[in-house]
Amino acid sequence: MKQHLDKVEKIVESYDCEPSNLIAIMQEIQTEFNYLSEAALTRVAEMLEIPISRVYSVATFYENFSLEAKGEHIIKVCTGTACHVRKSEPIYNALREELKLTGKRKTSDDGKFTLETVACLGACGLAPVMTIDGEVHSKMTPEAAVALIGEIRRKEA
Ligand code: FES
Numbered sequence: 001m002k003q004h005l006d007k008v009e010k011i012v013e014s015y016d017c018e019p020s021n022l023i024a025i026m027q028e029i030q031t032e033f034n035y036l037s038e039a040a041l042t043r044v045a046e047m048l049e050i051p052i053s054r055v056y057s058v059a060t061f062y063e064n065f066s067l068e069a070k071g072e073h074i075i076k077v078c079t080g081t082a083c084h085v086r087k088s089e090p091i092y093n094a095l096r097e098e099l100k101l102t103g104k105r106k107t108s109d110d111g112k113f114t115l116e117t118v119a120c121l122g123a124c125g126l127a128p129v130m131t132i133d134g135e136v137h138s139k140m141t142p143e144a145a146v147a148l149i150g151e152i153r154r155k156e157a
Pocket of ligand 1: 078079080082083084119129
């Protein structure tokens with residue numbers, strides 16, 4: 001946690017502790033940690049000398065900000081029209097099953113994978129498309145998607 005907050009402090013300082021840079025600061029913290037922890041947001045509010053409620057209202061207003069810890073690998077399955085028509089939903093469902101995600105849970109128990117959807121990745125000609133850590137995988141099938149997860153697990157075992 002100390003390291004986490006040290007990094008947060010460095011980021012805030014790099015923006016001269018200037019409240020008008022709040023969004024940029026939060027974006028950089030999210031890029032660094034994949035999410036905005038409660039401790040990080042509290043520290044930001046203290047250092048910028050602004051109410052914590054203001055920080056939370058920004059964090060919850062913008063969809064790109066996440067208040068939930070994410071896994072080491074971020075998987076995004078495209079649910080845009082072209083991908084939907086070419087059956088992206090079974091891919092998403094197969095991954096949910098593989099990662100044993102139930103209800104609203106998006107992150108696997110081992111903290112390795114977070115599964116999300118995305119509106120359109122701009123690669124409709126390659127539908128159905130998914131990304132893992134930003135790398136695009138095209139013309140996916142449920143089997144191929146699950147195999148990619150297996151490959152990552154094997155590499156990291
Ligand atoms: S709809 Fe999936 S990439 Fe455009």
